[in-house]
Amino acid sequence: MAQDGRFDDFRDKIATVDEDGKRLWVYPKKQFGKYFNRRSVVAYSLLLFLFAGPFIKIGGEPLLLFDILEGKFVIFGQIFWPQDMFIFALGAVSFIVLIIVFTVVFGRLFCGWVCPQTIFMEMVFRRVEYWVDGDWTAQKKLDRMPWNRHKIYKRSLKWGIFWIISFLIANTFLAYLVGIEKLQTIIFDDPANHIGGLLAIVGFTTVFFAVFAWFREQVCTTVCPYGRLQGVLLDKNSIVVAYDDKRGENRAPFRKKEDREEAEKGDCIDCHQCVNVCPTGIDIRNGTQLECVSCTLCMDACDSMMDRVGLEKGLIRYDSEEGIRTGKKWKLSTRAKAYIVLMFAIVGLLMVMIFSRSEIQLNLLSLKGSSYTKLNDSTIVNIFEAKILNKTNLDHEIDLAVTSGNATIESGGGELLLEKSSELELNIVITMRRKDLIGPKTPVVVGLFRDDELLTDKEVNFKGPGF
Numbered sequence: 001m002a003q004d005g006r007f008d009d010f011r012d013k014i015a016t017v018d019e020d021g022k023r024l025w026v027y028p029k030k031q032f033g034k035y036f037n038r039r040s041v042v043a044y045s046l047l048l049f050l051f052a053g054p055f056i057k058i059g060g061e062p063l064l065l066f067d068i069l070e071g072k073f074v075i076f077g078q079i080f081w082p083q084d085m086f087i088f089a090l091g092a093v094s095f096i097v098l099i100i101v102f103t104v105v106f107g108r109l110f111c112g113w114v115c116p117q118t119i120f121m122e123m124v125f126r127r128v129e130y131w132v133d134g135d136w137t138a139q140k141k142l143d144r145m146p147w148n149r150h151k152i153y154k155r156s157l158k159w160g161i162f163w164i165i166s167f168l169i170a171n172t173f174l175a176y177l178v179g180i181e182k183l184q185t186i187i188f189d190d191p192a193n194h195i196g197g198l199l200a201i202v203g204f205t206t207v208f209f210a211v212f213a214w215f216r217e218q219v220c221t222t223v224c225p226y227g228r229l230q231g232v233l234l235d236k237n238s239i240v241v242a243y244d245d246k247r248g249e250n251r252a253p254f255r256k257k258e259d260r261e262e263a264e265k266g267d268c269i270d271c272h273q274c275v276n277v278c279p280t281g282i283d284i285r286n287g288t289q290l291e292c293v294s295c296t297l298c299m300d301a302c303d304s305m306m307d308r309v310g311l312e313k314g315l316i317r318y319d320s321e322e323g324i325r326t327g328k329k330w331k332l333s334t335r336a337k338a339y340i341v342l343m344f345a346i347v348g349l350l351m352v353m354i355f356s357r358s359e360i361q362l363n364l365l366s367l368k369g370s371s372y373t374k375l376n377d378s379t380i381v382n383i384f385e386a387k388i389l390n391k392t393n394l395d396h397e398i399d400l401a402v403t404s405g406n407a408t409i410e411s412g413g414g415e416l417l418l419e420k421s422s423e424l425e426l427n428i429v430i431t432m433r434r435k436d437l438i439g440p441k442t443p444v445v446v447g448l449f450r451d452d453e454l455l456t457d458k459e460v461n462f463k464g465p466g467f
Contacts, residue, residue, distance in 0.1 A: 014221050015281035015291055024281065025143070026217055027136040028126070031277040033300025042113055043123040051168075054175035054183075061393045061421070066177055072421070078354075079391045079421055083361055087353050094346045099226075101339040103233040105332065107240040111226065112294035117211075117219050122279060122295065124165060125212040132158040136276065162213050163205065170204030217280045220293050227290040234288065236321040237333040241294045243274075243285045243316050244324055251285075254309045267311050274298035274316055284316055360396065360418070361389040362448045364460045367427060372463040378434050380464045381410075388416075388424040388448065395420050396450050400428060403457055404445035407432040430462065437464040 016024050056063040058077025065074035073080040073088070080087065102110060111118055132154055133139045145151050175183045178197070186197035211219060220227060234240065248268035252260075260267070268285065275283045277298060280291040284298045302316040323330050332340075364384045373381040390396060396418045400409055410429045418424050430444060441461035448455050 015283075015289075016217060016221060023218075026279060026281040027139050028279045028297070029136040029273070029276040029301075030130050031297045031301050031304075033297075033304060035296035035300050039113055039296065040123060043119045046114060046119060047123070051172055054172065054180040059393045062179060064176055065179055067179065068177065077393070079393065081361075081389060081391060083389060084357065084391075087350070087357065090346070090350050090353065094343070094350050097339065097343045097346055099229075100233060101336065101343050103226075103229065104235065104238055104339055105336045107234060107238045107288075108226070108230065108292065108294040109239070111220065112241075112296060115293070117224070118293055118295060120169070120208075121212055121216060125162060126279075128161050128165070129158060132161070159209075159213060163209055166208035166212065167201070167205045169208050170201050173204060174201060217291075221280055221291045227293075230288070230290055235333060235335065236325075237330070237336070239318055239320055239330065240288050241284060241292060241296065241299060241316065242288070242319045242321070242324050243268075244314070244319070245285070246324065248285070248315050267306070267315050269305065269309060269311075271305050273301040273305050277301045288321070357391075358456050359390075359392045360398075360448065360450075360455050361391065362446070362456050362458045363387045363389075364428075364446060364458045366460075366463070372465070374465075375431065380432050380434055380437065380462075382430050382432075382462050384428050384430060384446075384460060386424075386426050386428050386446075388418055388426075390418045390420060390422055390424070393420045398448055398450050398455070401447055401449060402430065402444060403447040403454070404443065404459075406436040406442065407444050407462060409446070432462055432464070434464070437462075440464060440466045 013019070016026055018024055053063050061074050061077045061079060063074075063076060065072065067073065071082040073084075099110075129139070133142055142151060142154060171183060171187070174197075178186075183197075186194040186201070191198050245266075247266060249266040250264065251268035251270040252263075252265040254269035254271075258265075274285065275281075275298075277300075278284070279295060279297065280293060282289050282291045284292065299316045299318075303313040306313045306315060320330050322328065364386055367383040367385050370383050373383075375381055386400065388398070397415050398418050399415050402408055407430050410431050416424065416426070428446075430446075432442065432444070436442070441463060443459055444462045445457050445459050447457040
């Protein structure tokens with residue numbers, strides 16, 4: 001919403017890069033307010049969950065675990081293995097659809113309220129920076145200052161705290177990848193025994209430190225693809241952080257006892273507080289921009305200034321383009337409704353697949369390089385390799401038996417101990433009378449039992465001589 005041609009070039013480049021392509025460092029002013037306080041509650045609750053997560057157990061299993069090396073994934077105590085990847089694939093599709101629906105309806109609300117980048121940057125690292133360096137004007141002064149004892153002390157203190165926080169974050173993320181027990185071993189054992197783990201922690205720490213000490217808002221403005229998706233996903237009914245130009249223009253400085261309506265001035269007093277507090281360096285009065293992460297700081301800043309000068313709050317608010325233009329109450333668009341229906345359908349299918357999946361999985365394959373063997377003229381033998389996967393966190397005593405009635409298991413049967421969260425591999429010998437053969441391949445069904453309860457079964461082809 002460029003006004004009077006003053007900002008008609010704002011979409012030609014991102015706000016943090018000048019005409020020569022050089023980065024413009026952003027010094028956002030410290031701002032508090034109603035929305036910031038609400039975001040703080042959400043952010044610190046999520047941080048508490050993040051750092052406590054590796055220590056929380058459900059039924060002996062971690063709350064969340066994504067052990068890629070061992071192919072073991074735990075979500076809220078439920079174990080998933082590579083054999084469940086089809087569920088993860090559907091889950092990924094569901095997540096993408098959820099992002100589309102959420103963005104179509106609520107814009108980048110996710111970015112401002114729950115995105116890890118925003119939470120860590122604005123609620124952790126930025127708070128440390130304000131404490132060490134001071135507010136935005138003090139930060140500018142310190143950056144322009146030549147290197148002296150005072151600046152070295154400030155930088156060393158801030159970067160030291162940044163590194164410690166980055167180290168804690170790196171260890172927490174690593175705990176979600178390898179488990180808290182393995183992480184504790186890596187930390188307290190001789191580092192020479194865990195060079196890989198040590199390098200991983202140092203690498204993660206360095207990346208987090210670089211992102212939050214230097215790269216910062218560029219993650220949102222130049223790296224994250226979500227901002228680019230706005231142009232495709234947002235429509236005129238999407239909720240965004242919006243400046244009410246109909247009410248705000250023509251903008252002009254505030255003068256006491258002046259009737260702004262009579263002077264044909266809008267409610268925007270051109271104080272630039274919304275620009276000063278923006279962590280991505282934009283002017284929200286230009287309209288919706290890909291750099292905006294819906295952090296609500298401009299809303300708090302504007303409401304604060306409106307309070308001071310006695311004007312109505314909400315000049316910058318959550319609203320849609322259609323709402324700003326017409327003043328009508330927001331409602332779901334037809335496209336948003338269609339996306340929501342699709343999302344519920346996919347999520348419903350995902351839930352059915354999760355709750356109907358087999359907790360114990362049986363796979364049978366012919367032993368490599370083997371064929372059938374004749375014990376005598378009337379009996380044929382096949383050897384199969386059995387892999388039994390226990391997806392639960394309980395031990396089970398199991399046994400295998402042929403349920404199709406045309407063969408028997410001669411070895412590898414009997415009770416077997418299937419330990420929790422593990423895979424049992426064994427060879428089984430199946431025999432069949434020659435008269436029961438129906439050709440070179442005869443279907444045989446093998447069942448897996450626990451206390452005479454059939455848990456699952458598998459059909460295999462029993463090889464035999466042709467007729």
